[in-house]
Amino acid sequence: MPQKSIRQALNEALRQEMRRDPRIIVIGEDVAGGAASEGQRDAYGGVLGVTKGLFGEFGEARVIDTPITESAIMGAAAGAAVTGLRPVAELMFSDFFGVCFDQIYNQAAKFRYMFGGKATTPLVIRTMIGAGRSAAAQHSQSPYGIFTAVPGLKVVVPSNAYDAKGLLIQAIRDDDPVIFCEHKLMYDLRAEVPDEPYTIPFGEANIVRDGDDVTIVALARMVHYAGEAAEALEKEGIEVELIDPRTTSPLDEDTILESVERTGRLVIVDEATPRCSIATDIAALVADRAFGALKAPIRRVTAPHTPVPFTPSLEKLYIPSPEKIAAAVREVHGYAR
Amino acid sequence: MQLSREELVRAYRSMVTIRRFEERVQEEFSKGVIPGFVHLYAGEEASAVGMCMHLGPEDYIASTHRGHGHSIAKGCDVVGMMQELFGKAGGLCGGKGGSMHIADLNAGMLGANGIVGGGPPLVVGAALTAKTLGTGTVAVCFSGDGASNQGTTFEALNMAVVLKVPAVFVFENNQYGEGTGVGYAVGSHDIAGRARGFGMPAARVNGDDFFAVHEAAWEAVERARAGGGPSAIEVDTCRFYGHHSGDAQLYRGKDEVKHLRDERDCLKHFRARVTEAALLESAALDAVDNEVAALIDRAVATAQAAPLPPESALLTDVYVSY
Numbered sequence: 001m002p003q004k005s006i007r008q009a010l011n012e013a014l015r016q017e018m019r020r021d022p023r024i025i026v027i028g029e030d031v032a033g034g035a036a037s038e039g040q041r042d043a044y045g046g047v048l049g050v051t052k053g054l055f056g057e058f059g060e061a062r063v064i065d066t067p068i069t070e071s072a073i074m075g076a077a078a079g080a081a082v083t084g085l086r087p088v089a090e091l092m093f094s095d096f097f098g099v100c101f102d103q104i105y106n107q108a109a110k111f112r113y114m115f116g117g118k119a120t121t122p123l124v125i126r127t128m129i130g131a132g133r134s135a136a137a138q139h140s141q142s143p144y145g146i147f148t149a150v151p152g153l154k155v156v157v158p159s160n161a162y163d164a165k166g167l168l169i170q171a172i173r174d175d176d177p178v179i180f181c182e183h184k185l186m187y188d189l190r191a192e193v194p195d196e197p198y199t200i201p202f203g204e205a206n207i208v209r210d211g212d213d214v215t216i217v218a219l220a221r222m223v224h225y226a227g228e229a230a231e232a233l234e235k236e237g238i239e240v241e242l243i244d245p246r247t248t249s250p251l252d253e254d255t256i257l258e259s260v261e262r263t264g265r266l267v268i269v270d271e272a273t274p275r276c277s278i279a280t281d282i283a284a285l286v287a288d289r290a291f292g293a294l295k296a297p298i299r300r301v302t303a304p305h306t307p308v309p310f311t312p313s314l315e316k317l318y319i320p321s322p323e324k325i326a327a328a329v330r331e332v333h334g335y336a337r
Numbered sequence: 338m339q340l341s342r343e344e345l346v347r348a349y350r351s352m353v354t355i356r357r358f359e360e361r362v363q364e365e366f367s368k369g370v371i372p373g374f375v376h377l378y379a380g381e382e383a384s385a386v387g388m389c390m391h392l393g394p395e396d397y398i399a400s401t402h403r404g405h406g407h408s409i410a411k412g413c414d415v416v417g418m419m420q421e422l423f424g425k426a427g428g429l430c431g432g433k434g435g436s437m438h439i440a441d442l443n444a445g446m447l448g449a450n451g452i453v454g455g456g457p458p459l460v461v462g463a464a465l466t467a468k469t470l471g472t473g474t475v476a477v478c479f480s481g482d483g484a485s486n487q488g489t490t491f492e493a494l495n496m497a498v499v500l501k502v503p504a505v506f507v508f509e510n511n512q513y514g515e516g517t518g519v520g521y522a523v524g525s526h527d528i529a530g531r532a533r534g535f536g537m538p539a540a541r542v543n544g545d546d547f548f549a550v551h552e553a554a555w556e557a558v559e560r561a562r563a564g565g566g567p568s569a570i571e572v573d574t575c576r577f578y579g580h581h582s583g584d585a586q587l588y589r590g591k592d593e594v595k596h597l598r599d600e601r602d603c604l605k606h607f608r609a610r611v612t613e614a615a616l617l618e619s620a621a622l623d624a625v626d627n628e629v630a631a632l633i634d635r636a637v638a639t640a641q642a643a644p645l646p647p648e649s650a651l652l653t654d655v656y657v658s659y
Contacts, residue, residue, distance in 0.1 A: 043588035310433055
């Protein structure tokens with residue numbers, strides 16, 4: 001099977017779906033780039049090149065550059081979705097949701113419910129998350145927990161190229177608004193990705209690694225850090241079961257609960273800030289539904305309750321590390337009442 | 338309006354400082370010693386300096402992601418700025434903000450901004466403070482052509498008129514929002530006209546000409562100080578570098594940047610104008626060049642040698658009190 005990067009996998013998913021359904025459009029800032037300039041059109045293809053080449057195949061009617069106006073992009077995409085198109089809108093950095101959240105939070109997410117089930121809003125919002133590039137406080141956040149808290153939104157947080165393609169195709173075919181979070185440091189990460197289109201259902205976690213001692217739940221880049229920690233721990237005789245939920249809404253609660261029932265120990269790794277988060281949500285789920293199985297306190301390894309610092313030395317401390325993850329696993333593994 | 342010799346030297350020093358700062362940042366960034374992203378202001382110096390010449394430390398400005406020039410023109414410490422870009426403890430923000438969030442409230446600099454259109458509403462607030470407290474100060478918002486399309490900007494322009502606050506909105510039209518031409522993204526092709534539509538006087542000036550910017554800025558600032566309410570200025574300008582350092586700039590024409598540097602360099606224009614009119618001699622300008630070169634060298638040397646923030650800095654400054 002061919003090896004492809006996450007960037008290639010996403011591009012392929014978009015291309016194949018756009019070929020299948022003419023109602024699918026891509027809309028956002030510099031999704032092609034180079035409009036009204038003397039140089040090349042499709043100069044950017046998205047700020048990190050994910051949509052590169054789509055303009056050449058599908059043209060400006062379906063690959064739509066916009067002004068830097070997030071509210072209008074998200075609102076137009078929501079309005080188009082509820083009236084017959086299937087937009088894939090790009091919110092360049094997820095941090096920019098602050099500019100346009102009304103159109104997502106009060107409009108797109110709520111149409112179906114508040115209109116008594118009569119509206120369908122097949123909208124995908126692709127957006128970049130993640131720290132690690134010294135992009136500082138307004139370009140480094142991971143707000144998927146905030147999106148997950150909104151009834152009516154589905155939230156996808158892929159960790160590898162195979163999942164990225166299957167989940168993006170699923171998102172495009174899904175009839176609800178989906179926030180699709182791409183980690184900015186992972187676009188070049190490669191995996192085996194089939195050439196043909198395929199889907200991965202939402203709400204089905206991936207068990208990345210089997211183990212009976214401690215369960216780790218991690219998302220996006222943290223899946224890889226948790227994997228590194230698990231490798232190290234294996235040498236110490238601690239077997240980690242690593243679960244990647246892949247979607248936070250819907251959340252595959254059963255897979256997490258079944259694992260904790262078996263291991264009795266849970267570490268949750270989350271690059272986002274620690275309050276009212278995916279980590280607290282999963283901790284609450286397990287405390288609520290698997291309390292009897294727990295042999296140790298649930299440990300959360302997260303970013304601190306601070307904005308993302310600029311300077312690399314502090315940013316490195318901000319992001320959960322394989323070492324911190326391993327330490328948390330050792331702690332719950334060695335815990336005795 | 339006539340500038341004194343001292344004012345002309347000050348204007349030139351400020352513009353040259355910006356230019357050399359940006360050129361050096363580009364150089365250091367290319368070596369990989371400056372982390373993150375930098376958006377360079379070279380080419381647009383006349384805008385920041387033409388405006389900030391009329392402002393004192395008590396007046397406020399808000400800036401953009403392309404904020405180094407505004408910071409220097411407003412009087413931020415260049416050595417502290419360079420340290421911030423290097424992520425050092427002695428930086429203006431202790432290394433926690435970086436290029437995109439460089440700020441110095443003591444110098445009346447409300448921050449570069451990572452959000453396009455983030456600044457205009459904040460400037461309405463700063464101007465409201467001035468009006469409410471009767472300080473006689475003004476607040477100036479630097480935005481790009483990109484931000485001129487943002488809803489936050491429209492709301493701020495309207496509210497500034499409604500509240501009749503002492504604000505000036507400077508739209509630096511450098512012809513591109515990231516990699517998209519202004520002819521595409523600004524539907525009316527007329528940012529000043531838009532501001533006028535909200536009910537404020539607005540001028541369009543040539544950003545290659547420091548004196549044109551300086552004059553228009555004076556009118557707007559004086560109007561604001563005199564209680565005449567907000568104004569807008571669209572500055573027709575250009576950037577010599579990409580959207581960010583490292584931008585391949587495929588959207589540019591073949592010799593576009595060369596042409597801009599040859600024809601639209603506000604520093605060259607300034608130098609020619611003041612020497613031809615015998616307002617300043619080349620030797621005086623050269624002396625400024627040398628001073629500035631030494632300052633930038635010192636800034637980089639200081640930044641290279643400076644310590645990183647302590648690990649404890651990660652958890653401080655989220656709140657005033659815990």
